[in-house]
Amino acid sequence: MGTPVTALLARVRTGDRDAMEELMPLVYEQLHRIAQGAMRTERPGHTMQATALVSEAWLRLAGQGHGDYQNRAHFFGVAARLMRQILVDHARAANSAKRDVRQKVQLREQFEVGAPPETDAAILSLHVALDRMGEANGERARMVEMRYFSGMNLEEIATVTGVSVATVHRELRVAQAWLRREMA
Amino acid sequence: MTEAEELFLELVDRRPEERAEILALLERPLRQEVESLLEHASSNDADLQGIVERAAIWAERGLAPERIGPWKLGARIGRGGMSDVYLGERDDPEFTQRVAIKLFHRRLAGQTRRLLQERKILARLSHPSIAQLFDGGVTADGQPYLVLEYVEGQEIDAHVFGNKLELRQRLALFCKVAEAVEYAHRQLVVHRDLKPSNVLVTAEGVPKLLDFGIAKALEDPDGRGATQAMTLDYASPEQVRGEAASPSMDVYALGVLLHGMLTGKTPFDLWLLPLDRALEKVLHEEAGTVQGVPRDLARIVRKSLEKDSGRRYGSVEALRADVERFLRWEPVEARGGGGAYRLWRFVQRRWVVVGSLAAIFVAVVVALVVTTRALAETERQRAEAVRARTLAEREHDRAEQLAAEARAQRDLAERRAVALSQQVARADENLATARSNASAVTHMLDQQFVNGGSRQALATVDEWLQVQRGVVEKRPGDAEALKLLGILEGRRCAFLAAENAKAAQADCESSVKHLGPLEDSAQADDWLRTSLSASRAMLGRQKAMSGAMEEGLRELDLAARTLEPALAKNPGDGSLQARRATVRMYRGDVLLRAGRTGDAARAYAQALEELRQARGGVENRPLYQQLAGAAGRFGKLLEGKDPAQSRRLYRESLNAFRQLAEAPRSQMVDWNEYANAINECPYPELRNVAHALLYAQKAVTATEGKNPSALDTLAWAQYRAGKAAEAVETQKKAIALVPASASQFRALLEKGLQEFEKGLGK
Numbered sequence: 032m033g034t035p036v037t038a039l040l041a042r043v044r045t046g047d048r049d050a051m052e053e054l055m056p057l058v059y060e061q062l063h064r065i066a067q068g069a070m071r072t073e074r075p076g077h078t079m080q081a082t083a084l085v086s087e088a089w090l091r092l093a094g095q096g097h098g099d100y101q102n103r104a105h106f107f108g109v110a111a112r113l114m115r116q117i118l119v120d121h122a123r124a125a126n127s128a129k130r131d132v133r134q135k136v137q138l139r140e141q142f143e144v145g146a147p148p149e150t151d152a153a154i155l156s157l158h159v160a161l162d163r164m165g166e167a168n169g170e171r172a173r174m175v176e177m178r179y180f181s182g183m184n185l186e187e188i189a190t191v192t193g194v195s196v197a198t199v200h201r202e203l204r205v206a207q208a209w210l211r212r213e214m215a
Numbered sequence: 216m217t218e219a220e221e222l223f224l225e226l227v228d229r230r231p232e233e234r235a236e237i238l239a240l241l242e243r244p245l246r247q248e249v250e251s252l253l254e255h256a257s258s259n260d261a262d263l264q265g266i267v268e269r270a271a272i273w274a275e276r277g278l279a280p281e282r283i284g285p286w287k288l289g290a291r292i293g294r295g296g297m298s299d300v301y302l303g304e305r306d307d308p309e310f311t312q313r314v315a316i317k318l319f320h321r322r323l324a325g326q327t328r329r330l331l332q333e334r335k336i337l338a339r340l341s342h343p344s345i346a347q348l349f350d351g352g353v354t355a356d357g358q359p360y361l362v363l364e365y366v367e368g369q370e371i372d373a374h375v376f377g378n379k380l381e382l383r384q385r386l387a388l389f390c391k392v393a394e395a396v397e398y399a400h401r402q403l404v405v406h407r408d409l410k411p412s413n414v415l416v417t418a419e420g421v422p423k424l425l426d427f428g429i430a431k432a433l434e435d436p437d438g439r440g441a442t443q444a445m446t447l448d449y450a451s452p453e454q455v456r457g458e459a460a461s462p463s464m465d466v467y468a469l470g471v472l473l474h475g476m477l478t479g480k481t482p483f484d485l486w487l488l489p490l491d492r493a494l495e496k497v498l499h500e501e502a503g504t505v506q507g508v509p510r511d512l513a514r515i516v517r518k519s520l521e522k523d524s525g526r527r528y529g530s531v532e533a534l535r536a537d538v539e540r541f542l543r544w545e546p547v548e549a550r551g552g553g554g555a556y557r558l559w560r561f562v563q564r565r566w567v568v569v570g571s572l573a574a575i576f577v578a579v580v581v582a583l584v585v586t587t588r589a590l591a592e593t594e595r596q597r598a599e600a601v602r603a604r605t606l607a608e609r610e611h612d613r614a615e616q617l618a619a620e621a622r623a624q625r626d627l628a629e630r631r632a633v634a635l636s637q638q639v640a641r642a643d644e645n646l647a648t649a650r651s652n653a654s655a656v657t658h659m660l661d662q663q664f665v666n667g668g669s670r671q672a673l674a675t676v677d678e679w680l681q682v683q684r685g686v687v688e689k690r691p692g693d694a695e696a697l698k699l700l701g702i703l704e705g706r707r708c709a710f711l712a713a714e715n716a717k718a719a720q721a722d723c724e725s726s727v728k729h730l731g732p733l734e735d736s737a738q739a740d741d742w743l744r745t746s747l748s749a750s751r752a753m754l755g756r757q758k759a760m761s762g763a764m765e766e767g768l769r770e771l772d773l774a775a776r777t778l779e780p781a782l783a784k785n786p787g788d789g790s791l792q793a794r795r796a797t798v799r800m801y802r803g804d805v806l807l808r809a810g811r812t813g814d815a816a817r818a819y820a821q822a823l824e825e826l827r828q829a830r831g832g833v834e835n836r837p838l839y840q841q842l843a844g845a846a847g848r849f850g851k852l853l854e855g856k857d858p859a860q861s862r863r864l865y866r867e868s869l870n871a872f873r874q875l876a877e878a879p880r881s882q883m884v885d886w887n888e889y890a891n892a893i894n895e896c897p898y899p900e901l902r903n904v905a906h907a908l909l910y911a912q913k914a915v916t917a918t919e920g921k922n923p924s925a926l927d928t929l930a931w932a933q934y935r936a937g938k939a940a941e942a943v944e945t946q947k948k949a950i951a952l953v954p955a956s957a958s959q960f961r962a963l964l965e966k967g968l969q970e971f972e973k974g975l976g977k
Contacts, residue, residue: 178260
């Protein structure tokens with residue numbers, strides 16, 4: 032099962048947009064299955080920690096022995112966007128479901144079942160700010176996505192975007208200040 | 216990038232006064248935009264990272280049960296490859312008790328029976344430094360879990376560096392940890408997964424060991440397979456080989472722990488490596504000697520980390536006893552005999568052939584890779600956060616420690632030189648040994664050159680050449696012997712070239728003469744090719760510089776071509792790519808010297824383009840160093856011709872040098888180069904004078920003021936910072952260190968001195 036994904040990734044790297052279209056649902060499905068606990072019977076309690084999850088999806092989809100650095104970086108680039116979508120969906124759903132319950136049950140913070148509302152609010156506000164950034168500077172928003180939602184390092188981001196590591200560093204530096212200002 | 220953003224980046228790292236000065240010059244809307252960005256700047260992005268991670272943690276939290284038996288599950292406080300740990304509280308208003316609940320992943324359900332069996336033994340472990348096991352069982356939907364004492368504490372390395380414990384305090388703490396492990400061993404329980412995240416230190420300074428015996432309990436009865444829990448950095452070779460749990464594994468892990476408590480690092484930096492290479496290191500590569508600590512202590516660490524468990528301490532008790540001996544200033548057991556053994560290992564280790572690696576480790580498969588890697592990543596990030604926090608405070612200590620390290624390295628090199636020269640007296644009897652020796656020797660020579668400068672390295676290489684010439688004489692026509700001779704000559708040429716390029720030419724020629732004919736023979740390996748290419752490149756450059764332009768360029772072409780077979784075999788090899796780029800840059804240099812600026816620009820552009828294409832990260836040091844150098848030289852060439860492009864190149868070059876200098880394992884060379892690059896930059900706005908001073912000083916300190924190049928760099932930095940008097944003093948020290956025979960270098964230094972003195976007169 033490693034082959035189709037690595038073949039698709041190879042095409043993505045040459046700029047083949049169709050390949051990207053074919054790849055997205057595959058990756059999304061994989062991420063979602065783990066995230067939604069569809070794999071529950073196999074691995075309950077398993078983490079959704081964003082970066083670990085993306086690594087895991089990569090290993091499952093690409094299979095062992097296809098850990099080519101470039102492929103891996105591109106995969107993580109694709110997964111970043113999807114990861115963001117999943118977390119935002121989750122926060123939205125949790126936000127609406129929790130509104131009524133929270134009034135009734137007053138538990139100490141650490142023992143709350145759901146996320147504190149500020150956690151959901153923060154990710155949603157980051158999402159909105161990123162959308163706004165994307166309108167002005169799509170490339171930069173992508174870099175932010177890769178950094179935070181896939182845990183990619185500067186070299187990996189540079190590999191995917193085709194710019195230098197120094198440029199990635201500068202872009203992210205600006206992006207951080209910009210996002211904080213936007214979310215303040 | 217907008218103008219405001221460019222300005223933001225320019226200003227973000229500057230001092231407030233400087234910022235204000237520049238901001239005052241800007242028009243209002245632009246100034247406001249820049250100011251508002253600066254207001255939201257921060258040296259790290261933990262806040263943004265935190266938003267995503269918290270969202271992910273809570274999204275996942277929805278998947279764990281709310282209650283297990285009498286325990287209510289709270290926030291998740293940890294995660295590992297085998298289990299997640301939650302805070303738990305007894306669901307009883309009369310009696311509150313806080314515990315940690317370890318919920319194992321479902322795929323481990325098959326181990327439940329063994330886990331519960333083992334639990335009974337583990338529950339009997341009762342020691343103040345071992346987290347108590349209270350309870351355990353299986354959840355309603357079949358997930359095994361354990362209920363443990365909740366320990367509030369800091370991971371031991373974070374504790375050690377966060378509180379800046381003194382050496383003796385660190386060792387005392389280590390002994391307490393060892394005592395707890397001894398206790399468990401007496402109960403016949405092996406930990407098998409000792410690492411900082413399993414050794415917490417409470418606010419009272421008491422170490423608490425977590426997860427005792429759990430790794431072993433989870434093991435398949437045959438001791439192998441996908442359920443192996445281990446963290447490669449702390450795993451002994453026998454553990455990696457899947458052997459049954461034994462106390463020696465804990466001895467090894469404690470050795471790694473001690474290494475970390477002393478240096479902040481594990482013996483091998485495995486995280487960055489692909490799994491097969493990481494395994495190879497664990498299995499076969501001797502850990503380097505711990506630097507910057509007393510020698511006996513380094514010996515203790517080394518003895519704990521022996522690859523062969525039979526050579527390690529026989530028990531944790533013996534290890535602890537030796538640490539205590541050290542604390543009492545008594546000779547340690549680790550000093551032992553064994554010197555010859557270690558020397559032998561040193562010589563051998565570069566030639567170890569790793570054959571059966573793949574076959575052995577097919578068993579340690581996907582799950583291990585996924586979990587240990589993911590886990591290692593989070594741990595690494597945590598450790599890095601801790602390190603970053605304490606870095607500023609440790610900067611000062613570090614400079615001192617580095618000086619000690621440089622000293623220690625030189626000592627080591629000297630001792631090796633003596634011992635090895637004894638060995639080589641017999642070298643002609645045994646060419647296989649000679650080969651190993653030469654490789655060890657070239658390595659040692661390079662170290663000497665970097666740390667002690669050309670003088671010392673030249674003295675050693677001359678000694679070696681004498682030996683090797685003797686061997687060649689005894690065995691005329693022996694290709695292997697000729698190869699070694701040629702390689703050593705190439706080294707001599709390189710060292711000499713640093714002092715006097717003209718004098719080096721003879722060695723280059725001789726090296727090429729000996730190696731060239733072997734290029735297509737059975738002796739031609741990558742080692743030979745890189746050495747030959749380097750000699751040809753130096754020769755070509757020297758010839759071209761001394762007027763024989765065409766001949767020199769031909770030699771440089773040959774130098775590039777010599778590398779081709781090696782490059783074809785290892786296409787992504789950064790150090791080979793860096794070598795090829797060096798040859799191209801030499802080409803640029805000589806063309807520039809001959810006034811053929813157009814051709815020179817093309818050569819530089821080609822070198823630079825190749826380097827950018829290869830684009831390794833800063834971890835790929837040789838490549839990055841070349842990139843930094845190439846961009847700088849090209850920038851210089853374009854100075855005055857295409858200022859915008861030139862400025863861009865200088866910026867790229869300085870950025871790369873800076874990254875190298877700031878990289879975690881940067882060395883004296885990186886600091887010196889960075890400072891030098893700043894000194895040479897013609898654009899004042901790109902020159903970070905404070906950095907030049909800082910890094911030049913670091914390089915001088917690390918070489919104990921005995922490296923003339925480092926002193927020269929410092930002098931220029933001082934001069935540029937307006938301290939001409941200090942620059943004069945520094946430069947005089949540098950000149951005093953250079954023998955008259957190194958005429959070119961000396962002349963260069965003296966020219967600098969004249970300029971400084973002129974500046975003084977003003």
